[in-house]
Amino acid sequence: MGDHDTYWKADGSYLPPVKPHTKAKHQILADYIKNWVVTLCGNNMGKRKSITLIDGFCGGGMYVDPENNNELWKGSPIRMIEMVERGLEIVKYEKSKFDYDLDAKFIFIDSKPDHIDCLKIQMQRAGLEHYIHNSEKCEFICGEFEPLAERLVSEVGMRKGSSFFFLDPFGYTDVTMATIRKIVSLGKSEIIYTFMIDFIRRFLSEREGSLKRAFTDILEAEGYFMPASGYNILDQQDYLRNETLRLFRNKGGARYVYSFALLPNRTIVEYYLVHLASSPTAQRVIKNALWEHNNIELIYQFNRGVTGLGFSTPEYYERGTKIFNxxxxxxxxxxxxxxxxxxxxxxxxxxxxxxxxxxxxxxxxxxxxxxxxxxxxxxxxxxxxxxxxxxxxxxxxxxxxxxxxxxxxxxxxxxxxxxxxxx
Ligand SMILES: C[S@@+](CC[C@H](N)C(=O)[O-])C[C@H]1O[C@@H](n2cnc3c(N)ncnc32)[C@H](O)[C@@H]1O
Incomplete structure (x- = not known):
């Protein structure tokens, strides 16, 4: 998927460079988590809540930003912690719930021990050391996400309250539809899943080949994404997106599904951020965050293949050269x-x-x-x-x-x- 050069050294001596579309992903995640906490805790009479946040493919916690003299750029697990804290501050000081008692737990998972080690170092440097040695607040698991999913879902179920899963794998075979369903059936749970649509595009032409098993067993996508000749590339993209939403609604069991396209090049969507939720409130919150980070011209889209809201890297670089706003x-x-x-x-x-x-x-x-x-x-x-x-x-x-x-x-x-x- 082109992102396999993303790795971390255990001692933090190598941090991967962050790409513009990854930055957009991080900013959406951060805005969303902050507003999710404010909405959950700020807009009702209650004064106490448990939340569990799971980053199933957490990585090493920090990048360098080539657009900004290789300054540090925070990855998803650190942003999740900081934004829960920020959201709670808003609840306390802007919503005047000064004594709000939020029991937040973070679970960070990565299959590479080096990445988990690096994350701990980066958390320490970011002033989050108190999380590292407190397993009530923060758990680190070195292992593959999918075999752990059952246990995670039951832990979340026991903790009660609301949960959020950020699932950001490199590929498309790391999370099964069965797991998505289990998470959704928790009820007050939400998912942001990085869904590699590139794979689906290849599947259209290699339907009976080696991808078939992943397609039918992992994604349960039989009867979806039918090959259709005559589609131009933009119509096809529109079709693939609609099928993606249909698949996650039907097979994932989520009533509210919304997507955001990430386009590292001009026209082809590489992956979608798919947001799955059981409540319309959650979708309202994600749409606000997605709107803020959309840089695609909607007029252009309505006339051609519609990808919905999204972030295009070429558009990002060309910003400022545009005449109109x-x-x-x-x-x-x-x-x-x-x-x-x-x-x-x-x-x-x-x-x-x-x-x-x-x-x-x-x-x-x-x-x-x-x-x-x-x-x-x-x-x-x-x-x-x-x-x-x-x-x-x-x-x-x-x-x-x-x-x-x-x-x-x-x-x-x-x-x-x-x-x-x-x-
Ligand atoms: C795209 S990176 C995650 C980046 C991170 N979410 C962020 O935004 O800062 C994907 C991570 O998943 C890990 N990984 C790959 N396969 C995995 C699996 N089956 N289970 C858990 N982690 C896995 C990789 O080691 C890598 O650190």
Whole structure:
């Protein structure tokens, strides 16, 4: 997969150079973990929670950054710890839950002892020594992830609370669909999985060959990813992504699945970050993080093969040379794309639909974070296409609430508010 040059020396005397798409992956992970903690702990009455975070392919904890004079660049396990701490600070000091009691445990796994040794050294240097000798807080396991999965799932089950698995292998045979299913069936669990789509692309032409076993036994993908001649490369990519989402929804058992494309070259997706969750809240949080790190022009995508949100390395290097502002263009494209998505749903609900329900029904098939939904509703309301009702009255509020009712303009039409359950 081109990443096999990524290795760490036990004493930290060699750290691998970080690539732009790996940096994007790390930043998404970091944003997500921080907001996950804030959402889990900050948005309810509780004052106590257990969480377990598992980095199943943790690596040596630190890279060097060639774009920045080979300065150190933190890897996933160190970022996970730091972002849980940062999230907890926000819960305590910005959400005024000063005495919040968060019982967080980290489990770091890697098949190479050198990588685990290096990670410990890097954690020490990063000021996280107190984690290294406290097995209640942090466990290091040297071994292959897959055979350990059963034990990990039962440990998480015993600890109760919520869990997060970061599964970032080099290849596609290191995590079975059966394991994904076990993790998902824990309930309050989420996964970010680096899914090597390159392998699937090869499979299309070598279906009956040596890849078949991995495909049927490990991925359980029989009946998915059918070869189709006539697809151009971008249509094919779109198809592969949709099949990936379908596979993880059906075989992984996750109700909410979302993807983010990583493109080290101009057009071909090398891997997807696939986020799997049982709750729509988790998907809302990941979409915000993914939107922030997307650098793909959405307008361009809507006209050609759609890969959804993603990060392209050439685009990253060309930034700054562009005349127009991609971010603004993307916000425009995202809000406009909601027209096709939301209007049919709003129109099919004669008596109106809760804002929350409208969002949940449509969130998996567009790139738009929830604030774009609000902008869209606001625009349509200005054009008198729709009305928004709150507590029995029309509201002009721009900040929508989950229980607001969106309804097509009805000029005095009466409808039954009692049929809506306010949350
Ligand atoms: C892509 S690197 C991980 C990078 C790390 N997640 C980060 O972002 O900083 C993949 C790691 O998985 C380890 N590995 C490979 N096969 C494995 C397996 N079957 N089980 C556990 N670890 C494995 C490798 O030694 C390597 O350190």
């Amino acid at each position: 991609i971010e603004e263009e993307n916000v425009r494209a995202s809000i406009e794309s909601l027209n096709n998505e939301l209007m049919p749903v709003i129109y099919s609900h004669e008596d109106g639909i809760l804002f929350e329900e409208l969002h949940i029904k449509t969130m998996q098939t567009n790139p738009s974070p929830v604030n774009h939904y609000m902008s869209y509703v606001d625009e349509q309301r200005d054009m008198r296409e729709i009305e928004v009702w709150r507590n029995g009255k029309i509201t002009k509020a721009k900040q929508l609430k989950p229980g607001d009712i969106i309804i097509k303009s009805s000029q005095g039409k009466l409808f039954d508010f009692k049929s809506f359950k306010h949350k």
